[in-house]
Amino acid sequence: MNQFDQTINRKKTQSVKWDTIEETYHQEGLLPMWVADMDFKAPEAVRSAFQAYLDQGVFGYSIVPDSLYEAIISWQKKRHNFSVKKEDILLNSGVVPSMALSVQAYTNPGDTVLIHDPVYPPFAEVVKENDRKLIRSQLSTEDKFAMNFAEMERLIQEEDVKLFILCNPHNPGGRVWSKEELQQIGDICKKHHVIVVSDEIHQDIVYQPETFTTFQNAEPSFKDFSIVLTAATKTFNLAGIKNSMVFIKNAELKQAFEKVQKQNQQNGINTFGIIGTQAAYEEGAEWLDSLLDYLKENIEFTYNFFQKELPNVQLSKPEATYLMWLDFSAYPLTDKQLEEKIVNEAKVVLNPGISYGSQGSQHMRINIACPRATLKEGLERIAGAFK
Ligand SMILES: Cc1ncc(COP(=O)(O)O)c(C=O)c1O
The missing domain is CATH 3.90.1150.10 (Aspartate Aminotransferase, domain 1)
Incomplete structure (x- = not known):
């Protein structure tokens, strides 16, 4: 069976x-x-890693071992041809919490944040709950979902957008944005100094012949104004362990994110997150x-x-x-x-x-x-x- x-x-x-x-x-x-x-x-590899931890019976504070970073780095390289270094990686609870921290780190109350319509509901929630102005650009939904680049650029200029939250692959539309589409939207954001937060939690659930391109691989300069959020939780059915990683290659963006993490004391992750993510990436x-x-x-x-x-x-x-x-x-x-x-x-x-x-x-x-x-x-x- x-x-x-x-x-x-x-x-x-x-x-x-x-x-x-x-x-x-x-x-x-x-x-x-x-x-x-x-x-x-x-x-099975994840369940037995949890079991070994359960069996020793003590659940105190944990360190994050280097082996977790190595597992993340190796997974990104092998599955997505994406090179990250240990110093590019920040760990946090879920992807949505990381999104909320990025809104706090890169915008001020009253600033405008752009998202698509339709998109996973917490995108709008994190913007509104943080008292930022939410605007949406409609995806064309005929045949397959497509971005309306002209409308996005117009909104970015008219509304003085500071941050754009991208969902790639897209939930609920199931699109894997192509390298060309990412280049096009990235160029617009670069031109108008818009920071991009790319939620890539669905990056591993992609069906051949489609291939996934992380936003930061679409064009080398995109790493200067973007951050990537992802996790092993969606891929390996571990949502309850509340664990995510943030890839930030630009020093200023990293510093700003770390500051907000510290302000909120959100810079520790739970032990099951450490164990589950590592086992999944190493053996899953x-x-x-x-x-x-x-x-x-x-x-x-x-x-x-x-x-x-x-x-x-x-x-x-x-x-x-x-x-x-x-x-x-x-x-x-x-x-x-x-x-x-x-x-x-x-x-x-x-x-x-x-x-x-x-x-x-x-x-x-x-x-x-x-x-x-x-x-x-x-x-x-x-x-x-x-x-
Ligand atoms: C696009 C997207 N981002 C984030 C999440 C949730 O992430 P987390 O549970 O790590 O906060 C989901 C869950 O469905 C999702 O579809």
Whole structure:
């Protein structure tokens, strides 16, 4: 049996995905296909590294060993042809916390920060919660997602944008931005002195023949005005260990980030983050390759299912991520009615598209990182409600 076909009961495991929905929607029997974690066990190498630590029984303060930095450096080089040195790496809790720190480090209250529409909801939250002005540039969503470079440049000039937060690969659109696209947006940001924070947490979940380019590899000078946020947590299903890394090659940007980290005393990471990230990067490559094969088949399965059973729902195959963006605009439903129909009639929980920005109206995001039997069950439930 394929290891990813194994169904794991995640109920009563403090899981956001599984253990919050009954209370939210006041009903039982719902199948969660929302929050971006996977219903799969983490790699055996990670679990045995945790087990060895658990077995010694003492959980005091930890140091960050050089071997963690070496594992990060080697992973970036091998998987992404990206050269980072130990001094370029800062460690922090999650990617979203790192994003919040970068907003604090590189902008002042009232400054304007640019993000896309649609994009992962915490991008807007970190900007607004830090009292910065949020503006969004709409991605064109016909066929495949594309940036509107002219509009972005106009907004950058008109709104005096200080910081742009990029999502690459893009959640929820599943795009891997090409080197050319990155060069184009990087040139615009460079010209107008906009700092770029590139969230690359989905960098490892990329399907061949697509290849991922980190923003800092798109053009050598881009490292002077950008930082990269990433983690092993999305790739290896370790979101609960709350651990991320920040790659900063420019000394001034690094100093500013470190200062805010210290102001907030956010410069320590949890021990499971250290152990899990190191084990995953050192020993998880084979597991990841098998995962990508499985996810790719799940994407095909989902795509074919909708084409055949529910052709009014428009979707495309993502180049990256295990998330698919479903367009329900053929149905005359408001966003609220759409969410209610899927919960109350299909008994499935998806992420309402509207939470990603105005362009997400009449869309839903589905997470296909589950055993195929669970996926089939969820898709059949959705089809049943709309037929
Ligand atoms: C684009 C993006 N950034 C960040 C995160 C979350 O990162 P973390 O849990 O490390 O804060 C997610 C999770 O889905 C994501 O999709």
